Amino acid sequence: MSTKKDEAKKSDKKIERVRIMGSLERAVDEIDRLLAGSTDEVEIDFSTCTFIAVEGLEWLEELLLRADSVKRTVRFVNVPPTIYKVFKISHIESLMKAAGGVSSTKLGPAC
Amino acid sequence: MTAISKEQEQILTERAHSLTRQARLSAAVFSQYSQAQVDRIVKAMTTCAIDNAARLARMAHEETRMGVTEDKVLKNLVASEFLYAQIKDKRTVGVIKELPELNMVEVAEPIGVILGLAPVTNPTSTVIFKSICCAKTRNSIIFSPHLMAAESSNLAAKLIYEAALEAGAPKGFITWVDKSSRLRRLSEILFAHPEVDLIFATGGTQMVRAAYSSGKPALGVGAGNTPVYVHKTANVPSAAMEIIISKTFDNGTECPSEQTLIIDREIVDELISEFRRCGCYICDEAEVEKIADAVIDARTGGMNYRLVGQPANLILEQAGIKVDRHIKMILCPLKGELRLHRLAVEKLMPVLGYVAVDSVEEGINRALDINYGGGTGHTAGIFCEDDGVIERYADAINAGRIIVNSPSSIGGLGGVYNHLNTTLSFGCGTGGGNITTDNVGIKNLLNYKRVPRRKNYVISFQTTKNIYSNPGSIEHLKSLKCKNAFVISSRSASRRGHLSMVKESLPEGCHVDVFSDIGTEPDFPTIQRAVQAMRLSKPDAIIALGGGSVLDAAKIIRLFYDYPELNVQELAVNFLDFHHRMVEFPKDMRTQLVAIPTTSGTGSEVTPFAVLKDGFRKVSMIDECMIPDVAIIDAQFTKSLPREITSDTAFDALTHALESLVSTFSSDYTDGLALEALRLIFEALPETLKNPGSILHRHKLHNAATLAGMAIGNASVGVNHALAHALGARFDIPHGRANGVFLLSTIEYNAQIPSKFVSIPCYPLWVADRKYARAAQFIGLKEEAQAVDSRPQVENPHFAMEGSRGQYDGMVLALRRAVYDLGRLAGQPLSVSELGIDPADYQAALPELVETAFSDMSVRSNPRYCLAPEILQLFQAAYAPRVRP
Numbered sequence: 001m002s003t004k005k006d007e008a009k010k011s012d013k014k015i016e017r018v019r020i021m022g023s024l025e026r027a028v029d030e031i032d033r034l035l036a037g038s039t040d041e042v043e044i045d046f047s048t049c050t051f052i053a054v055e056g057l058e059w060l061e062e063l064l065l066r067a068d069s070v071k072r073t074v075r076f077v078n079v080p081p082t083i084y085k086v087f088k089i090s091h092i093e094s095l096m097k098a099a100g101g102v103s104s105t106k107l108g109p110a111c
Numbered sequence: 112m113t114a115i116s117k118e119q120e121q122i123l124t125e126r127a128h129s130l131t132r133q134a135r136l137s138a139a140v141f142s143q144y145s146q147a148q149v150d151r152i153v154k155a156m157t158t159c160a161i162d163n164a165a166r167l168a169r170m171a172h173e174e175t176r177m178g179v180t181e182d183k184v185l186k187n188l189v190a191s192e193f194l195y196a197q198i199k200d201k202r203t204v205g206v207i208k209e210l211p212e213l214n215m216v217e218v219a220e221p222i223g224v225i226l227g228l229a230p231v232t233n234p235t236s237t238v239i240f241k242s243i244c245c246a247k248t249r250n251s252i253i254f255s256p257h258l259m260a261a262e263s264s265n266l267a268a269k270l271i272y273e274a275a276l277e278a279g280a281p282k283g284f285i286t287w288v289d290k291s292s293r294l295r296r297l298s299e300i301l302f303a304h305p306e307v308d309l310i311f312a313t314g315g316t317q318m319v320r321a322a323y324s325s326g327k328p329a330l331g332v333g334a335g336n337t338p339v340y341v342h343k344t345a346n347v348p349s350a351a352m353e354i355i356i357s358k359t360f361d362n363g364t365e366c367p368s369e370q371t372l373i374i375d376r377e378i379v380d381e382l383i384s385e386f387r388r389c390g391c392y393i394c395d396e397a398e399v400e401k402i403a404d405a406v407i408d409a410r411t412g413g414m415n416y417r418l419v420g421q422p423a424n425l426i427l428e429q430a431g432i433k434v435d436r437h438i439k440m441i442l443c444p445l446k447g448e449l450r451l452h453r454l455a456v457e458k459l460m461p462v463l464g465y466v467a468v469d470s471v472e473e474g475i476n477r478a479l480d481i482n483y484g485g486g487t488g489h490t491a492g493i494f495c496e497d498d499g500v501i502e503r504y505a506d507a508i509n510a511g512r513i514i515v516n517s518p519s520s521i522g523g524l525g526g527v528y529n530h531l532n533t534t535l536s537f538g539c540g541t542g543g544g545n546i547t548t549d550n551v552g553i554k555n556l557l558n559y560k561r562v563p564r565r566k567n568y569v570i571s572f573q574t575t576k577n578i579y580s581n582p583g584s585i586e587h588l589k590s591l592k593c594k595n596a597f598v599i600s601s602r603s604a605s606r607r608g609h610l611s612m613v614k615e616s617l618p619e620g621c622h623v624d625v626f627s628d629i630g631t632e633p634d635f636p637t638i639q640r641a642v643q644a645m646r647l648s649k650p651d652a653i654i655a656l657g658g659g660s661v662l663d664a665a666k667i668i669r670l671f672y673d674y675p676e677l678n679v680q681e682l683a684v685n686f687l688d689f690h691h692r693m694v695e696f697p698k699d700m701r702t703q704l705v706a707i708p709t710t711s712g713t714g715s716e717v718t719p720f721a722v723l724k725d726g727f728r729k730v731s732m733i734d735e736c737m738i739p740d741v742a743i744i745d746a747q748f749t750k751s752l753p754r755e756i757t758s759d760t761a762f763d764a765l766t767h768a769l770e771s772l773v774s775t776f777s778s779d780y781t782d783g784l785a786l787e788a789l790r791l792i793f794e795a796l797p798e799t800l801k802n803p804g805s806i807l808h809r810h811k812l813h814n815a816a817t818l819a820g821m822a823i824g825n826a827s828v829g830v831n832h833a834l835a836h837a838l839g840a841r842f843d844i845p846h847g848r849a850n851g852v853f854l855l856s857t858i859e860y861n862a863q864i865p866s867k868f869v870s871i872p873c874y875p876l877w878v879a880d881r882k883y884a885r886a887a888q889f890i891g892l893k894e895e896a897q898a899v900d901s902r903p904q905v906e907n908p909h910f911a912m913e914g915s916r917g918q919y920d921g922m923v924l925a926l927r928r929a930v931y932d933l934g935r936l937a938g939q940p941l942s943v944s945e946l947g948i949d950p951a952d953y954q955a956a957l958p959e960l961v962e963t964a965f966s967d968m969s970v971r972s973n974p975r976y977c978l979a980p981e982i983l984q985l986f987q988a989a990y991a992p993r994v995r996p
């Protein structure tokens with residue numbers, strides 16, 4: 001796995017975008033560092049992410065928890081369907097939220 | 112059981128969350144795996160299971176003190192090696208099945224998180240089996256082992272999981288509940304846990320019941336009680352050996368194993384001696400009671416669980432029967448009423464009951480006693496060389512697997528003695544309270560997503576094979592291969608000289624009989640009289656000479672003459688789709704039918720339709736076999752037609768052309784015919800009316816009717832005909848005239864975007880408006896600017912969707928004006944009031960008219976779905992005298 005960093009400044013907020021390249025199998029130090037620094041918002045770009053391992057899911061969930069506790073925003077962008085489906089099946093509310101989706105565990109109308 | 116404190120309950124709940132969370136994440140990650148990745152993992156797991164088969168078998172035996180180690184090794188190998196051979200090439204990822212003939216594929220979707228139960232009788236083989244099946248199907252599994260076998264079950268899970276992980280499986284896809292005094296409670300929490308998607312239960316009835324009562328989807332197994340019928344044709348020594356192999360396998364712990372033998376009396380002595388010779392113990396009556404006392408729990412009436420999987424010698428000892436040699440198996444003759452015998456139940460130990468029977472019937476009935484005595488849906492066996500008996504047995508016995516001429520226990524496992532799916536989970540169907548009778552396996556651990564493509568819709572076109580057209584084409588009759596002709600006509604045929612024209616044109620020496628009794632609305636008694644007359648005449652050709660009703664009648668007369676056994680009611684059953692109707696007509700006709708139309712209207716000479724009056728209703732018969740063999744389109748037969756009939760019938764043909772053009776069944780083939788028919792009518796009808804003796808224009812009109820007939824013969828008609836049929840029947844209006852009064856309304860109605868589209872696969876796009884426009888263009892009309900400039904031109908606002916305005920409105924208006932002008936020129940009534948129908952009578956008849964039109968088959972091919980209120984509006988809109996649109 002490797003990452004590619006883009007920086008974008010919108011208004012006075014400091015937004016950083018990091019792209020996941022290939023498999024996400026463990027913590028991405030660079031993102032952990034960004035969250036610990038002065039960045040307001042981190043956008044994780046999944047467009048080139050090809051696989052997420054259990055460890056990757058666990059890290060993402062933990063990352064979102066950490067971001068929440070320091071009042072920072074982490075957003076998932078450009079999530080391909082195979083990865084989005086992994087989020088759906090995982091039933092982890094925070095992942096769905098970060099990906100801009102709705103929870104997959106809520107029961108809808110049945111027929 | 113000791114009570115569990117709140118605190119302990121909290122710990123267990125957290126443990127359940129942790130297990131299901133691991134499984135859930137793993138299932139999510141598994142969804143990304145390819146078939147190749149999955150197959151690599153499955154191979155590694157199988158290798159590990161084979162390597163550890165003996166170790167795990169030994170451990171299971173030591174922990175449970177049940178069964179036979181050597182047999183448990185075999186079970187572990189069945190659950191790995193044999194299973195692998197069956198599933199290694201199976202597709203379980205992505206598209207798993209292609210069904211080209213159905214234009215459909217099946218795509219696999221994993222189940223998700225599975226809670227797997229492992230029983231005390233097969234603690235390691237079940238874990239091996241379920242783990243491999245779950246990996247193959249990309250599911251994660253949490254094992255809930257039996258308390259008395261938890262260590263061996265969990266070791267099996269751990270070993271095989273580590274091998275899977277090594278091969279790339281997602282972390283945590285196999286987990287297990289650790290052995291503890293709270294194991295049972297934790298399993299209960301898991302049963303109800305929202306993150307468990309499916310319970311894969313194998314084990315005691317209690318566990319299976321708990322699985323089902325969790326309210327989750329569950330794959331359960333039922334209790335067994337296997338009857339085995341040994342028929343007199345069986346190979347006795349071989350049957351004896353195979354039954355011993357089976358019943359002693361793992362000391363009888365396999366639930367498909369034999370429980371009661373039903374033996375034909377002719378061979379009972381031979382079989383029992385063979386058992387004795389091979390080392391079995393045959394009890395006498397008193398000993399049977401002792402065995403029953405030992406192996407049956409008097410409190411429950413079921414087997415004594417302490418003796419499950421125990422060796423025969425130990426059981427004999429417990430029963431107080433002294434034996435000083437090794438015994439393989441204990442046989443107990445079951446005397447008296449079998450259903451009430453204490454030993455006629457499942458005994459998972461080497462104790463086997465038997466009865467003698469005097470016939471196949473009695474054999475099957477006694478087998479049913481055992482089968483329905485606690486083992487419904489599970490397993491049965493038969494040793495027999497008579498396929499007829501095997502079939503009768505299989506038909507009667509309710510069992511998911513009926514094992515023939517082989518051990519029922521190892522046979523039931525599948526893959527060793529037969530090609531059943533390898534399993535350790537025996538579905539028992541509804542007889543055992545299960546959803547399936549399968550040998551449960553990978554097939555049951557997937558969701559199947561079916562992806563059906565649209566059906567290929569084949570367009571066919573049929574019409575009369577030989578058509579002779581031109582004035583004077585009646586001459587063709589001379590070359591007809593026929594020695595005995597039977598002419599069907601109306602009474603007027605003779606008067607108008609038509610009959611003699613036909614008679615003179617027939618081959619020399621051809622005998623002719625005539626049936627001229629066909630009225631305007633032929634009924635079935637008339638048909639029967641005609642058929643009767645034909646029976647005496649024995650013709651080889653039928654010549655139908657007349658208008659639509661004569662031609663229709665002739666088609667039906669031929670059908671019943673050729674096939675007297677047919678039933679008119681059965682042939683007239685309504686249908687939605689011509690291709691799927693339930694009625695079956697004969698494939699071919701024996702007597703040739705020549706149709707000579709004397710009006711230019713119905714086109715019946717080339718259609719597969721025939722209408723018959725049946726009491727107060729009309730029945731339609733439609734089939735390819737009704738199409739005449741020859742049509743002679745000779746305008747000499749129409750030249751003396753009165754003006755009114757000429758115009759009425761031309762308006763029928765005009766309606767045919769317009770309705771077939773926009774029909775949902777229309778095709779390029781019928782469109783061409785419909786358009787040319789329209790053109791000919793618009794050209795030739797005014798000329799014919801101006802100059803009734805003009806054979807040239809009569810001929811064009813005659814051709815137009817036949818062309819339009821070919822079009823409706825393949826594309827059918829529409830709502831206009833439904834309205835006309837209803838009105839005609841109620842007020843006795845000739846068919847063509849009834850059609851004419853609705854045309855202006857139905858074109859307007861069909862040209863508007865439907866309030867409800869028609870759901871017919873052959874009509875993927877609503878195009879009625881542009882087809883009317885094409886018709887207008889084809890007959891040389893110019894777009895009416897008025898419509899384009901000043902909408903709405905819709906006379907009946909009910910027909911249009913609000914604000915709808917179509918790009919073809921101008922051309923549709925031009926077409927309606929042309930129809931109006933043609934009608935006025937011909938003096939054709941264009942509204943119901945112009946027919947002289949009293950408004951009050953019409954108003955009173957409306958409910959009946961709507962009802963009749965709504966159920967008319969013609970509406971089925973209309974391009975706009977005809978809602979009942981719209982049909983009412985169409986009837987109402989057609990009343991007032993027409994003004995030019």
Ligand SMILES: [Fe+2]
Nearest residue numbers: 713763767846
């Ligand atoms: Fe008609």
